[in-house]
Amino acid sequence: MAITSANQLELLQTAEAVAREKMIDPALVIEAMEESLARAAKSRYGAEMDIRVSIDRKTGKATFTRVRTVVADDELENYQAELTVEQAKQYMENPQIGDELRDEVPPVELGRIAAQSAKQVILQKVREAERDRQYEEFKDRVGTIINGVVKREEYGNVIVDVGRGEAVLRRNEKIGRESYRPNDRIRCYIKDVRREVRGPQIFLSRTAPEFMAELFKMEVPEIYDGIIEIKAVARDPGSRAKIAVISYDGSIDPVGACVGMRGSRVQAVVNELQGEKIDIIPWNEDAPTFLVNALQPAEVSKVVLDEDAGKIEVVVPDEQLSLAIGRRGQNVRLASQLTGLDIDIMTEAEESARRQAEFEERTKLFMDTLDLDEFFAQLLVSEGFTNLEEVAYVELDELLVIDGVDEGTAEELQARARDYLEEQNRKALEHARELGVEDSLVEFEGLTPQMIEALAEDGVKSLDDFATCADWELAGGWTTVDGQRVKDDGILEKFDVSLEEAQNLVMTARIQLGWVDPVELEGEDDAEEDALAEGEEAAAEDEA
Incomplete structure (x- = not known):
């Protein structure tokens, strides 16, 4: 098949048709045709030649050009595609390294094999362009909801037609009891879009917490407008969920707005999630208060927060324990996910027993170390003393407030506590030296003998x-x-x-x-402070 005037326009028509069908730029199809024709020409004139093809975008005429590049004498390797400066002087004036010499060559006739090869090149290029177009279209839609049609199911994964491509709803991203048949309509959350060898992969989800948040955004105009914000979501997909919301308008109740008139708004989300029960909770900056809300419908008696450990202890009435924990621990698990804290739930009786045990333990400590009777040791514990260091180094006035303690008794108590601590320090240091600790660590300021022993x-x-x-x-x-x-x-x-x-x-x-230069360290701190100040100034300017 020769590229003749009879089929020149047909090239352009074919390119337009393919571009329309695949929804890609016609120029990409023409570039693929140019490359395929260039390959066919190389098989005719020789693979070492640099043959390039240009198709006129208006007439469809294909021009075949042989290109030779001017190179230095010692770099000449391919005599078909390169020439030296001296050789180039025969064809051009004052040639420079890097210049190109172009000669038009006769068009080639495509045999059956060459035509088939050209077709494969065009199809491959079209597929690549289609994949790029699909990736560019969907990469910015990550984090949004999309409607699609179920095409088929493969090994539990659902393949969804999303208009200009296919997406995958994996088995672990489906709500447990859901099943789909071909042509069923489905609504999903676009979790990820990745460019892979076999084309862009679009991964969907119906179990992601963000899916529920996006559904509420669609159903509740106040969330869409930014008046109400979803601060946290925790889900046990298909069973139960908790969602924390806050209102930036004092006249709007965030929970009521999300529930809607007679529950219409929340019911629309529940129906989409196959009957998943949803607890809507008012968000609070105070972690204990927020946790009390998150554990609804259970009532909470007391909350003790350990911010360093990210852990929180919750005390509930005995009859509320099962309700607070929930079936199979569901309620406390969701509350933990919502607040980002480890939650330890105990009953009032358990907490009372623990406090009693701590009281007895501290009483025994003071009895054994300070040689006190039980009543006097209990007085110390009742006044809030928890360890010997507090007794030894507290202001004398704090001991004098204890009933029956005069100045002499207080001084004696402190002397006993200090003697005991000094003896413990001596033993700890001796043990540390037996273990081989060096003076450099013993003399380091900030470490007690017990710390040195532990190290x-x-x-x-x-x-x-x-x-x-x-x-x-x-x-x-x-x-x-x-x-x-x-x-x-x-x-x-x-x-x-x-x-x-x-x-x-x-x-x-x-x-x-000498591992770290304190001057450099101060410079880094100053740089951090400057950057923080610049950020605050920029934020102030934006607000202004």
Whole structure:
């Protein structure tokens, strides 16, 4: 098949038809045709030649051009596609390295094999253009809801026709009891769009918490307008969910707006989620208050928050325990996801027993270490003293408020406490030295003898060893593994060393060893402060 005047216009018509069908730019189809014709020409004139084809966008005429590039004498490798400066002087004036010499060559006739090859090149290019177009269209729609039609099901995964492509609703992203048949309409959340070898992959979800948030945004105009904001969502897909909302308009009740007249708004979301029960909760900046709301419908007696550990203790009446935990722990699990806190639920009786145990433990501590009778030790505990350090180093006036304690008795109590602590410190230091601890660590300011002993037992025996420790290794912390928060025990955690204190201790050790220049450190701190100030100024300008 030769490219003759009879089929020149047909090239353009074919390109237009393919572009319309695949919804891509006609120029991309013509470029694919040019490449396929160039390949066919190379098979005719020689693979080493640089043959290029240009198709006129108006007439459809294909022009075949042989291109030779001017190169340095020592770089000449391909005699068919390159020539030296001297050789180029025969064809052009003052040739320079990098110049191109172009000669038009006769069009080629495409045999059956060449035509088939050209067709494959065009199809491949069209497919690539179609994939690029599909990726560009859907990449910016991640995080939105899309309507589609079920095409088929493969190994539990649902293939959905989303208009200009196909998307996948994986088995683990379906609500448990859902089943679909071909041509069923389906509404999903676009969770991810990835460019892969076989084309862009669009991943859908119906179990994502964001899907519920987007559904509420569609049903509740106040959320769409920004008057009400969804602060957190926790779901047990197909069973139950909790959603926390806040209103920025004092005259609008966020819970009532989301529920709607006679529950019409929330019911529309429930119907879409196959009957999933939804608790709508008012959000609060105060974590304990927010948690009390999140544990509804259970009543809460008391909340104790440990912000460092990200953990919270909740005390409920005995008869409310099962309601607070929920079936299979569902209620407390969702409340934990919603607040981002580990929740430990106990009854009032359990909390009372624990407090009694702590009272007895502290009483025994004072009896054994200070040689006190039970009544006097209980008086100390009742006044809020929890350890020997508080007794030894508290202001004398705080001991004098205890019934029956005069100045002499208070001084005696403090003397006994200090003697005991000094003896414990001496024993701890002796044990640490037996373990091989070095003077560099013993003399380091900020570590008590008990801390040095704990470090030595863990293999940290010198200031160099200490300086290589991470702050969380000393203070402890929490790690999220498979969605569950796991406790990392710190070497000095039992001494109530915070993460910030651990950071300061380690950095001080590194400065003393010369590993860190304090001047550079101050420069970094100043840069951070400047950046923070610039950010605040920019925010103020935006508000203005």
